[in-house]
Amino acid sequence: MPAYKAPLRDTRFLLNEVFDFPAHYAGLSNGKDADPETVGAILEECARYCEEVLSPINLSGDQQGCTLKDGVVTTPKGFKDAYAQFVAGGWQGLSHPTEYGGQGLPMSLGLVKSEMMGTANWSFTMYPGLSLGCMNTIMQYASESLKNQYMPPLTEGRWSGTMCLTEPQCGTDLGQIKTKADDNGDGTYALTGTKIFISAGEHDLTENIIHIVLARLPDAPPGTRGISLFIVPKVLVNDDGSLGERNAVTCASIEHKMGIKASATCVLNFDGARAWLIGEPNKGLEAMFTFMNTARIGTAVQGVAHAELSFQGALPYALERRSMRALSGKKEPDKVADALIHHADVRRMLLTQKAIAEGGRAMIYFAAQYADHMVNGIMENDPAKYALWDDKLGFFTPILKGFLTEMGLEAANLGMQVFGGHGYISEHGMEQIARDARIATLYEGTTGIQALDLLGRKVLLTTRGACVREFTGQIGRFVLEHVTNGKTRRFCTDLGRYAAEWNVLTLRLMMMARKDRDVVSSASHHFLMYSGYVMMGYFWAVQAAVAAKRLAEGGDDTPEFYQSKLDTAAFYFDHLLPRAKAHAASMTKPSKSMTRLAPDHFAFS
Template structure:
């Protein structure tokens, strides 16, 4: 498949839906960023991604990474493409100018990441993982640590990782065993094993700066006893030059279902020199600087999967001939009609399109709140919105992206099942998005348990008010009634459903776990409905004027109509499932689960 960046739709979301230029004016640090600069960067990224990254997507998947005695080699062309990526300045977009960054908003970087990720997700992961490590050092490192590590990480000369997971401890970080022994010189010796470390070892940079969770000898048990450390692959001298090899070694790389060109490493720390970052026993607090960035990045992967599936499916559906339309021949000059005339194929295409364009709106919307949290003034309100919407975006967009990826295979039929067309790779690469940075189930528990019930509904109420005000402002718009009426009803139902789950949980604490995933899906569909209604209003307004892009805006409204009539009714099923409570899950004893 030949990927083309959806520049017009990206511009629609950035400039017409979110009005980012006005948004940047409200954040003093970004007030100089204008539309011309944003569009220029997007176009430059599109040119690089289409011509340099996309051609390596299939070859990188087929070759994969190789491991030999601790040394990891990336596929042909990756090292050169990464170097060019850094030379063009993409590695430094959102980083502090003091350390060689461009100081641009997170939202601009998010748009660029979408383009790079859709072109070649595996390759985009190498610089992508560095962004969170950079943010962690920027926010929590000492001045000495920043001066020592940041500049070369920002420019991409060095890369970064986050080392959290251990073989016995996946999402439950409270039981990690990696140890940190204090040394007389103020450093620490880090000993332990970390698994599933994306870009944990590779040949594209001279050094890799690992951000590692570990326990001090006197640390309390559980999550309250975890500290965070900087552990470079190669020790760094006081003048910033590279010294001797540190005691961290790649024991192996995983043999995976997808993202095969991204090295997923097992890292062994054997008295490796590390440096405490942030306060002792507060590592998880510091880590969430990284995790929010990483989870938004994973939400982007769901969006890229839907976009890739839509582009590939659309190209094929216009060319592939099969049968005649039931409503009459559409291509009499051909042996059969192109399959895009069939409602079943259009259902899959429109589903992918609705999830891709709706997902783009959600991720970019989320990124504007991240801008405010990073450099704005009303950080509390923005952080609350980010806290609520991040688990929705991460879980919902990766699951719907995976659904769209499967539609891509289905549209191609048997051809979708073979490698040449790229659709099966999209499915394999996308499957991990529902797992890493917290599985769908973990994100759903976080949403319902911590962000909604844990705040007595305050975070949800903040967002519900935004939706309510939008509905009220457009209640008298007859053309918008098809969107406003169901959205207003679902917005009210969201609060009522939350209250019912709260009542269930008072009787049985397992009710939260039983409802969480269904609640996440309900929340995701309503959130996208709000954004689709807003996009439809913009399109409606443009069509009432003298726009020269009538097809673009008309298609936007028709996609919104498809979303509201064919996808949004799925919420009814989730409500019914939630209302049946926990009993159907828990009535069987453990011994009754047999095969």
């Protein structure tokens, strides 16, 4: 397994030079304490924790996995100690209010923390990661008494949280949920049903687990309009905050999975468990989207994390492993053969990994600023401000989740490929990264669901293409500012064409969908991937522009860092961005070639 090294130089480049986070934080109501010195100290300490504590138990955690005995899940060796250090460091409450014991820092710092932790050990990071969505949902929708009861121990990390949506008969189609909640007449409910695929649903890291559960009231209307949201603690909480008796929630089994084996994925049975309603009856799905948006951004981070870790494993191997001679002539004539890195095809794979990791990181950090503004809207009790930034972030969310997880999986597979046959065996840890990455395109809404959300809901239905026009307008302003610079001209020229095409494609699909509704579904994946490639291209151009400026100014002691940005941007525009053209060609084809084949004609025996 690659020994993780936090890419602090790239992180600081994005925070301080590309997106000017110091100025961004200065404009936030909760950003005054996020000064450069404080942020720098947080980054350094988080890097130390990830490198020295989380990374060393990544491979062993995969090998040992979780075990279930008598309803109790035991996590792999080292996980309890690592979690104790996580709690002692105050990491769970980094971006949560001080009134509940948090540090009150902006949400974006939490995302940076999560990226480092997730790259070092994704399975471990899922335990506290699920708690964040639970906490955000309680913060926004629960009553004051429930907040006061549950937020302090959740913020401390002494308790953890989950999200319980999926049931055996339904996954994404939540309208089929059967879990029921009967009114006990005392302000509580008796919740009965079975939930599956519940990450961190049972474990030995915390003394209590707070489940956020979707269920139906007896008089609820059918479909998604009749879903309510409940808090269901694993252990009941007394009025004084102490723990009481065990609630009627049990772990029936844990899944035997392809990857993330150190993360317990549970089947949970609720047998009349005591529950408390969050928000209004039959409006639970609206509240759950707070949880889901948090989870989807977190899953987008997974794409970057696996691309980064696989790259960190593949690069040293390519520098040391020798095979054949470079086609352009011997590069290391005193050696038996040239190192792999001298072969163009290996460079293609490494540069693809690098471009995905660093381009994806830029996309997430930019979106994190939107998230900061959205959270400030909640803190300032300003619904209009919250709605504005929630809508802006809503356009990014399916692209980040769908595109970056697909690209992260590609990068993880390329890491194995660089190793050749050695990548397929477990001792190097490269195949674990690929196995861990595979789930990212599936949970929190598959890539297909993200694509439908982007094209069908965000672009065509809700904004009628305005969200695309707004973002391409941002691209256009960048192009006008930098097209005369010789270092960035070619990037700007290409971006201008793609931005214009993005709008044309959106309009064409809008017109086609009027006559053929299946076009929305048949085109959605291609539209998502096209959007992702162009968006990442924009953020690579932005990085290249900053790097070019720094090189022109001179005086920096790391010019090679800035040159690597320009070189990687050139690779992206030459070899990855052109993929968007194929997606553009496919998305505008009629849906009939997908729909004409009868279901019973797919296979013949």
